[in-house]
Amino acid sequence: MKIKKLARQEAQKIAAGEVVERPANIVKELIENSLDAGARHIMLSVKQGGKKYIRIVDNGGGMSPEDAKICFERHTTSKIKTIDQLQNINTFGFRGEALASICSVAKVTITTKQKDTLEGLELSLENGAIEKTKIVGTQTGTTITITDLFYNVPARKKFLKATTTEWNHVVTLFKAFALDNLAVHFILEHDDATVYNCPPVQQITERITQLFQEPLTNHVASLTTFEKDDITISGALTTQQYARYDRGGIFFFVNNRWVKNYRLISALTKGYLNVLPSGRYPAAAIAITVNPKTVDINVHPKKEEIQFLNPRLVESAITAAVKTTLENQLSKHLKRTVNLAPEPVAPFSSDPFPLPFTPTPLQKEEKKEPKIQNIPFPQKEEQPQQQEVPKEENKQIAASKNYTLLSQYKKTYLLLEKEEGLFIVDQHAAHERILYERFADRFNQVAVVRLLFPHSITLSTGDIDLLEPHLELFHKYGIEIERSGKDQLAVKATPVFFKNQPINDLITQTIGWVKELGALDPQDFYKKITEKLRAQMACKAAVKAGDVLTTKTMEQLLDDLETTNNRFTCPHGRPTSWMFSLNDLERKFKRKL
Numbered sequence: 001m002k003i004k005k006l007a008r009q010e011a012q013k014i015a016a017g018e019v020v021e022r023p024a025n026i027v028k029e030l031i032e033n034s035l036d037a038g039a040r041h042i043m044l045s046v047k048q049g050g051k052k053y054i055r056i057v058d059n060g061g062g063m064s065p066e067d068a069k070i071c072f073e074r075h076t077t078s079k080i081k082t083i084d085q086l087q088n089i090n091t092f093g094f095r096g097e098a099l100a101s102i103c104s105v106a107k108v109t110i111t112t113k114q115k116d117t118l119e120g121l122e123l124s125l126e127n128g129a130i131e132k133t134k135i136v137g138t139q140t141g142t143t144i145t146i147t148d149l150f151y152n153v154p155a156r157k158k159f160l161k162a163t164t165t166e167w168n169h170v171v172t173l174f175k176a177f178a179l180d181n182l183a184v185h186f187i188l189e190h191d192d193a194t195v196y197n198c199p200p201v202q203q204i205t206e207r208i209t210q211l212f213q214e215p216l217t218n219h220v221a222s223l224t225t226f227e228k229d230d231i232t233i234s235g236a237l238t239t240q241q242y243a244r245y246d247r248g249g250i251f252f253f254v255n256n257r258w259v260k261n262y263r264l265i266s267a268l269t270k271g272y273l274n275v276l277p278s279g280r281y282p283a284a285a286i287a288i289t290v291n292p293k294t295v296d297i298n299v300h301p302k303k304e305e306i307q308f309l310n311p312r313l314v315e316s317a318i319t320a321a322v323k324t325t326l327e328n329q330l331s332k333h334l335k336r337t338v339n340l341a342p343e344p345v346a347p348f349s350s351d352p353f354p355l356p357f358t359p360t361p362l363q364k365e366e367k368k369e370p371k372i373q374n375i376p377f378p379q380k381e382e383q384p385q386q387q388e389v390p391k392e393e394n395k396q397i398a399a400s401k402n403y404t405l406l407s408q409y410k411k412t413y414l415l416l417e418k419e420e421g422l423f424i425v426d427q428h429a430a431h432e433r434i435l436y437e438r439f440a441d442r443f444n445q446v447a448v449v450r451l452l453f454p455h456s457i458t459l460s461t462g463d464i465d466l467l468e469p470h471l472e473l474f475h476k477y478g479i480e481i482e483r484s485g486k487d488q489l490a491v492k493a494t495p496v497f498f499k500n501q502p503i504n505d506l507i508t509q510t511i512g513w514v515k516e517l518g519a520l521d522p523q524d525f526y527k528k529i530t531e532k533l534r535a536q537m538a539c540k541a542a543v544k545a546g547d548v549l550t551t552k553t554m555e556q557l558l559d560d561l562e563t564t565n566n567r568f569t570c571p572h573g574r575p576t577s578w579m580f581s582l583n584d585l586e587r588k589f590k591r592k593l
């Protein structure tokens with residue numbers, strides 16, 4: 001006979017593999033149990049990333065001696081009695097097998113006492129069975145100690161990773177629980193040193209401060225709460241000023257359960273579109289509350305993944321909440337830095353399109369923003385200023401300055417001191433962003449210079465045929481071009497700010513885009529090509545690396561940048577500035593550890 005029934009213990013060890021792959025899985029089950037037991041204080045201690053030792057001390061309700069003696073047996077649970085209760089269950093665990101699994105692959109000690117009793121019980125287990133029972137004096141709550149993980153399953157032990165890897169998993173999990181349970185005091189120790197001590201807090205942002213370090217904690221905003229269709233989204237996230245190369249700072253909770261779901265992550269990053277370059281990620285802790293009936297949490301044995309009945313609804317809610325939050329954040333910042341008395345706060349501190357041809361609607365609008373109009377557009381050193389600065393207004397801006405300009409480095413970077421630290425600004429990237437955003441805003445309202453003698457450009461007939469239907473595109477940006485022959489174009493006007501720029505390049509590039517994007521449907525084509533044109537014009541008109549700038553011009557550029565949308569990256573996604581906090585520097589110079 002070849003088929004044999006496995007011994008009970010062996011079968012359990014195999015089953016345990018489903019739940020227990022690594023120390024962090026144990027930690028998860030233990031913290032869930034403590035929370036289910038109503039604990040308000042949870043101290044977790046691990047050694048060697050949890051491979052050697054895991055202990056959790058909680059002040060929850062504890063277990064009666066009878067319960068304690070069976071809690072580690074398979075399918076023992078105080079949480080449900082029938083399968084029907086699964087659907088609406090609010091507690092974490094419900095399989096009634098976590099402790100059983102853990103006990104079958106590690107040595108376990110459980111100490112527990114309920115409130116109204118004097119004595120507690122201590123049980124030591126090996127191979128899933130009680131080895132020792134002791135009556136002990138102890139505090140109310142439960143302490144579970146786990147040592148020698150996989151001591152009896154060498155095949156699994158081999159798969160444990162380096163201590164740092166296992167430790168990182170534990171930390172991530174710990175953070176997730178701490179972010180999701182603000183009223184609980186969490187402590188995490190590693191190799192006898194306290195790593196996190198997080199007393200209860202009111203706000204998620206406070207919890208983030210307890211768990212994360214600068215610069216992340218300097219750039220956290222509360223999420224603007226979103227409520228619609230039975231979906232509520234709340235939490236906190238980092239603003240555009242913070243970015244990391246991994247998704248490790250992103251936590252989602254669905255109905256108070258930490259979940260991993262890549263679609264939620266992409267919904268989040270979509271909210272950052274245009275403000276974070278691709279491949280960079282924010283940090284966020286986002287709580288999603290939905291009707292429990294619209295979500296399936298049992299798609300994965302460890303219950304880490306989740307399926308929504310209608311994922312699109314949830315995803316668009318997240319994107320919307322993130323966008324709104326970032327926009328609000330920006331306008332708050334704007335009010336703070338511009339600090340102008342009259343409402344409404346104008347979006348720009350200078351007018352890029354000042355001169356004679358400015359159409360009336362804009363001028364009307366400007367009357368509403370008297371304090372900050374008419375500051376000259378940043379000019380390169382060699383170009384004449386377009387306009388006089390009224391002294392009054394100059395003062396106004398100077399008074400609201402929140403930085404000290406130190407100098408220009410390598411004719412490319414502006415160095416400045418701010419409250420938060422030392423800033424290095426890429427003059428080209430910054431100016432590019434400023435112009436790009438303005439072109440979007442003042443679309444169609446460009447001050448132009450009419451050329452006395454139209455500038456003529458010769459191209460192939462084929463290219464001109466291709467471009468002719470799209471010459472309208474240029475008009476929107478104040479570039480007037482007409483076909484003047486089979487292979488000739490005549491440029492009749494250019495925007496004031498663009499007058500010294502090589503228009504030929506822009507035209508040949510546009511022909512390239514028409515070829516490349518021609519297959520798109522007209523709406524997409526139009527959108528993409530205007531965007532490209534806008535980025536290209538911004539790039540061409542912006543000051544370049546290597547341009548010497550006057551102090552006044554540099555200040556103008558910095559003032560403008562402060563009040564520009566998406567100002568942390570250029571239109572191509574490069575950062576416009578970097579900051580070194582005093583803290584960073586002090587660490588570098590070893591003044592501080």
Ligand code: ADP
Pocket residue numbers: 029033034037058060061062063067071072076077078079092093094095096097098099100141142
């Ligand atoms: P489940 O959590 O699915 O019920 P577990 O195997 O994780 O299954 O736990 C079994 C039972 O042991 C729980 O239902 C609970 O009654 C009890 N228990 C486990 N941990 C604790 C704890 N920290 N405090 C109080 N009771 C606990």
Ligand code: MG
Pocket residue numbers: 029032033092093094096098099
């Ligand atoms: Mg459990």
